[in-house]
Amino acid sequence: MDIIFSLILAIFCVYCFFLVGAESPAATSTELGAAFWPRIILVLMIILLVVNIVNSLKAQKESKGSIMDELNLGGFFRSRLFVGIILVAVMALLMSTVGFIPDCLLFLIAYGFLLGEKRIPLLVVRSLAITAILYVIFQGALDIMLARGVGPFREFALFFEMLLPF
Amino acid sequence: MFNTLFTGLKIVLTPSTFLMITAGTILGVIFGAMPGVSASMAVALALPFAYAMNPVIAIAFLVAVYCASITGGGITAILFRIPGTPSSAPTTFDGYPMAQRGEAGKALGFSLVASAVGGLIAAFAMALISPQLSAVALKFGPSELFAVSFLGLSVLSCLDSGNIVKTLISGLLGLLLACVGMDPMLGIARFTWGNSTLLSGIEMIPVMIGLFAVTEVLKQTVKQKKIDGNQESENNGRMKTVLPSFAELWETKITMLRASILGTVVGILPGAGATIASFLSYAIEKKVSKHPEKLGTGIPDGIVASEAANNAATGGSMVPLLSLGIPGGNAAAIMMTALVIKGVQIGPMxxxxxxEYLASVFGSMLLTNVVMVIVAMGVAKVFAKILAVPYSVLGPVIVMLAAIGAYALNNNTGDVVLMAGAGIIGYMFVKLGYNSAALVLGLVLGQMCESNFRRAYTLTNGSLVQIFTKPITAVIMTACVIMLLYPFVKPFISKKEA
Structure with missing residues (x-):
């Protein structure tokens, strides 16, 4: 897995090396140019990634394994970790559309269930209470304008904002 | 000199000022403990209260909020691995492992005492040698600031000596992420792929919150046996915030003193600030410690190094603000605005x-750092109760707090996506043996390092010799080289001694 990650990162670094050069004007005698610093970093990264790949291959040879040994995609897709990653990603992506209140409530319920809470009514009540507390603290007391969402979700958020006493 | 000390104490010991400083300390600790509410945001949130106050009390109040928020950031860093402020990130390295071992109370005790000592040393430095310190700070131009940031980067060689290649790759990845957005000198877009959101660069706070907090929740999601409750729940959340014994504190005296002096000096430098101070202090601790292999596993020295330095930096940043009119960071800039509105003439005059203003700042820092220990203990006890909550509740709440913290930065849901992405990548990093702290360090120091180096190059008309032969730069760069080579030379020295 590490070898694949390093290889992908190294290829990306090579691409970035040429990309940043193409985007920036050439350096002058008193100005190093926009590409200078990123290119130094990229060159060092490529060298270190190659070293890492060689080290990993050596270690693998000694243990008589192969690159595909550590890969268990089937197991990963069925794992709690994968579901957790999906939930976090969906929560982050949906926030701009559905707004903070529904997003937070649904995430708390779904992740709580994933973490082993099987008493659904309790989970829902607890999630509702936590959402309300977070909303009152941050939107109300600290005046942080939490995401409202769009369309009906925006109307829903505006309705709650009117209810706040602050 | 001593007039400042006495006038300061006279000001803060009047009942109204004392009350305001205590209120500011409570607000600051609570704001600081909230993820995403940075020290500058805490000062901004406290600003409306300051408008209604007398200018001398207002500055004392704002200073109290500022200092206390940095300390408050350490509470969640230790208990939940969520740094309340970016400068508390290195506190997680040793604070969180201690909390995991059931020593959260002790870790918090060390954190609070170190914060207080750091703050007090910085306050005395500010009151006694403010003009001299300002004169030193003025000697720091781009080449010197580049050397300071490079010194910070030399930490990379010691963050994880077990896998130096992967640590360096992580640090370089952080430096590369810091290049995304507008080039600091010419304003040219780099690595934006035509996306206007990326033009402002990659924000450090969402990345940091994601890497520390979200990654931790994902890790706990995998650990089946921890799902039903946290380790501290055995005590029903009745965690004792124990002050370390005098003997235990005495053992960390050198670390505390070194971190406090370093924090004060770094705090004075414009553009550096508490975050760089705490990282730098942790790195130096790792370099000079008698047992560097234990740092990162949960020992008090790591907490002391980080917390004493970041609090000392708050005092340090007051020096250029008051004596030169140069704000050392965002929080100082907000304070400066409030004082200018109040008619205060900030600067050499x-x-x-x-x-009385300088005296008020000094007095406030003195009082805040004493009151803070008591207040922060109370706040820590309340936060510690949360540890008794089952992880099926706590885990999702940590992710939502992280999301709010990322969002609150710019009121932008793009930062929440960035935070989530950083969390997922952070988990992969942990699994593959890479170092998240190194990535954060690269991201923190990247722009400061690049912009100062390029500025220095332009100012010297392209002469690298001139850059590196400036006295302060040469000394700091020599220190960097020694720090970088020391791990390789150390075995030979030990062999020779044996």
Missing amino acids: LIKTQP
Whole structure:
């Protein structure tokens, strides 16, 4: 897995090396140019990634394994970790559309269930209470304008904002 | 000199000022403990209260909020691995492992005492040698600031000596992420792929919160046996915030003193600030410690190094603000705005024409750092109760707090996506043996390092010799080389001694 990650990162670094050069004007005698610093970093990264790949291959040879040994995609897709990653990603992506209140409530319920809470009514009540507390603290007391969402979700958020006493 | 000390104490010991400083300390600790509410945001949130106050009390109040928020950031860093402020990130390295071992109370005790000592040393430095310190700070141009940031980067060689290649790759990845957005000198877009959101660069706070907090929740999601409750729940959340014994504190005296002095000096430098101070201090601790292999596993020295330095930096940043009118960071800039509105003449004439303001800052820092220990203990006890909550509740709440913290930065849901992405990548990093702290360090120091180096190059008309032969730069760069080579030379020295 590490070898694949390093290889992908190294290829990306090579691409970035040429990309940043193409985007920036050439350096002058008193100005190093926009590409200078990123290119130094990229060159060092490529060298270190190659070293890492060689080290990993050596270690693998000694243990008589192969690159595909550590890969268990089937197991990963069925794992709690994968579901957790999906939930976090969906929560982050949906926030701009559905707004903070529904997003937070649904995430708390779904992740709580994933973490082993099987008493659904309790989970829902607890999630509702936590959402309300977070909303009152941050939107109300600290005046942080939490995401409202769009369309009906925006109307829903505006309705709650009117209810706040602050 | 001593007039400032006495006037300061006289000001803060009046009942109204004392009350305001205590209120500011409570607000600051609570704001600081909230993820995403940075020290500058805490000062901004406290600003409306300051408008209604007398200018001398207002500055004392704002200073109390500022200092206390940095300390508050350490509470969640230790208990939940969520740094309340970016400068508390290195506190997680040793604080969180201690909390995991059931020593959260002790870790918090060390954190609070170190914060207080750091703050007090910085306050005395500010009151006694403010003009001299300002004169030193003025000697720091781009080449010197580049050397300081490079010194910070030399930490990379010691963050994880077990896998130096992967640590360096992580640090370089952080430096590369810091390049995304507008080039600091020419304003040219780099690595934006035509996306306007990326033009402002990659924000450090969402990345940091994601890497520390979200990654931790994902890790706990995998650990089946921890799902039903946290380790501290055995005590029903009745965690004792124990002050370390005098003997235990005495053992960390050198670390505390070194971190406090370093924090004060770094705090004075414009553009550096508490975050760089704490990382730098942790790195130096790792370099000079008698047992560097234990740092990162949960020992008090790591907490002391980080917390003493970041609090000392708050005092340090007051020096250029008051004596030169140069704000050392965002929080100082907000304070400066409030004081200018109040009619305070910030700058070299302040000490002569309005000495009570300098005295007020000193007095406030002195009092805040004492009151803070008591207040922060109370706040920590309340936060510690949360540890008794089952992880099926706590885990999702940590992710939502992280999301709010990322969002609150710019009121932008793009930062929440960035935070989530950083969390997922952070988990992969942990699994593959890479170092998240190194990535954060690269991201923190990247722009400061690049912009100062390029500025220095332009100012010297492209002469690298001139850059590196400036006295301060040469000394700091020599220190960097020694720090970088020391791990390789150390075995030979030990062999020779044996």
